Amino acid sequence: MVRNSPLSAVIESVTVYAATPEGPRWSSGLDVVIEDGRITALGPGAGRDRGLPRTDGSGGHLIPGFVNTHTHLQQSVLRGAGEGLPLLEWLHCVGEFTVAATPEQTYLAALAGGLELLRSGVTTVVEHMWPNPSEQVHDAALRALDELGIRVVFGRGLADRSDSSRKWGMDPRLLQPLSQVFEHIADLDARLADSRISTALAVPNPRCLTPDGMAEVREFAARTGKTLSIHLLETTTDDDMCRLHAARSAVDYLDAGGLLGPRTLAVHCCHLDAPGRERFAERGVSVSYNPLSNMRLGSGVAPVPEMLAAGVGVGLGVDGAASNDTQDMLLALRIGAYLQRVTHRRADLLDSDAMLRLATRGAARALGDPATHDGLAVGDRADLTLLRFDRDFACLPVRDPGASLLTTASPRVVDTVWVDGDAVLRDGRSTRIDAADLAKRLNHMQ
Numbered sequence: 001m002v003r004n005s006p007l008s009a010v011i012e013s014v015t016v017y018a019a020t021p022e023g024p025r026w027s028s029g030l031d032v033v034i035e036d037g038r039i040t041a042l043g044p045g046a047g048r049d050r051g052l053p054r055t056d057g058s059g060g061h062l063i064p065g066f067v068n069t070h071t072h073l074q075q076s077v078l079r080g081a082g083e084g085l086p087l088l089e090w091l092h093c094v095g096e097f098t099v100a101a102t103p104e105q106t107y108l109a110a111l112a113g114g115l116e117l118l119r120s121g122v123t124t125v126v127e128h129m130w131p132n133p134s135e136q137v138h139d140a141a142l143r144a145l146d147e148l149g150i151r152v153v154f155g156r157g158l159a160d161r162s163d164s165s166r167k168w169g170m171d172p173r174l175l176q177p178l179s180q181v182f183e184h185i186a187d188l189d190a191r192l193a194d195s196r197i198s199t200a201l202a203v204p205n206p207r208c209l210t211p212d213g214m215a216e217v218r219e220f221a222a223r224t225g226k227t228l229s230i231h232l233l234e235t236t237t238d239d240d241m242c243r244l245h246a247a248r249s250a251v252d253y254l255d256a257g258g259l260l261g262p263r264t265l266a267v268h269c270c271h272l273d274a275p276g277r278e279r280f281a282e283r284g285v286s287v288s289y290n291p292l293s294n295m296r297l298g299s300g301v302a303p304v305p306e307m308l309a310a311g312v313g314v315g316l317g318v319d320g321a322a323s324n325d326t327q328d329m330l331l332a333l334r335i336g337a338y339l340q341r342v343t344h345r346r347a348d349l350l351d352s353d354a355m356l357r358l359a360t361r362g363a364a365r366a367l368g369d370p371a372t373h374d375g376l377a378v379g380d381r382a383d384l385t386l387l388r389f390d391r392d393f394a395c396l397p398v399r400d401p402g403a404s405l406l407t408t409a410s411p412r413v414v415d416t417v418w419v420d421g422d423a424v425l426r427d428g429r430s431t432r433i434d435a436a437d438l439a440k441r442l443n444h445m446q
Contacts, residue, residue: 006037
């Protein structure tokens with residue numbers, strides 16, 4: 001892996017979504033000084049006489065980079081797969097590709113999906129890999145993400161209950177002993193040290209872990225401080241199966257196994273009821289909200305306002321391209337708000353500030369990020385996105401930057417993306433990847 005050193009720069013005279021004691025607000029004409037990958041100064045003229053590389057930010061709007069809290073990048077070559085199928089049938093369809101996926105397919109899929117995320121302003125992605133005994137497949141995904149320069153929380157898939165139906169377990173072809181999985185993660189941690197990639201634990205759903213397996217996962221997660229990402233209550237199947245086989249709800253099943261805590265990221269939660277929301281708040285669990293995937297598969301609508309009211313942290317995710325079909329975080333931002341508004345019949349739900357919070361800080365606790373403020377401030381990591389609304393006349397005129405971002409922005413307006421102060425995207429194009437060559441290779445994929 002490339003050892004990515006934090007960089008230094010000045011972004012001049014830009015409008016910043018800045019943190020203030022009263023909350024975030026748009027402030028124009030500011031310089032943002034980045035030194036060793038951190039914001040060290042922010043204000044009018046703050047970048048003068050610094051002797052650092054400069055970017056003209058005039059006319060642009062600078063926001064914290066988005067944190068995509070859930071995806072399956074391996075699915076980026078499966079757009080449109082299983083269209084019209086309910087979840088369990090869709091899983092069988094996608095599962096066959098997962099079993100057969102080669103390292104080359106995985107590499108190209110991760111490269112394509114990761115570049116698409118960068119183009120929609122994402123600087124951090126939580127990748128949820130399905131269990132797979134092939135280290136070559138994992139290495140291929142990691143190589144692609146390293147080349148892109150994006151920040152990654154790489155969820156290494158694991159499960160220990162075998163069931164070819166997937167109703168009460170995982171495809172046996174993808175299983176391996178948990179001890180081997182933990183050894184692989186430890187090896188990855190050593191290899192990924194000082195890179196932009198860290199590891200996490202990725203559990204397909206509560207049905208895939210036995211009580212003994214949960215105990216092993218709990219001990220390993222506690223010892224290593226890993227994030228635990230787990231699909232939960234995307235449909236009612238989790239509850240139905242846990243009640244049938246374990247005589248308790250899915251939330252109770254996980255809680256009894258000790259898997260609900262501040263580093264748990266529960267994905268989807270379309271059917272999380274009031275007692276479940278209270279339990280999550282008590283345990284400090286965060287949720288990844290994936291509106292487009294939930295709509296595409298007809299899974300339901302996550303009770304996001306109710307979760308927030310209960311004190312549950314909620315982040316935003318795009319999910320894999322086999323269930324969303326794009327990796328466009330800006331589209332997820334917009335639809336995530338609109339879906340809640342139409343469900344609750346209230347236009348005043350989830351405004352631009354609320355959605356930016358979901359997209360940048362909502363699941364910070366589960367990811368081990370200590371930041372608590374919204375907007376940009378001195379001391380923040382320089383994971384930033386520069387928007388230029390004038391790249392798309394459909395966004396003009398900009399009466400309110402937040403409203404324009406929420407209601408009209410697309411990847412066309414994403415100009416520059418920095419990770420650790422390193423410009424990995426400029427003028428909407430990767431500074432590291434030949435997109436034309438990538439498109440050619442994807443077109444010829446077998």
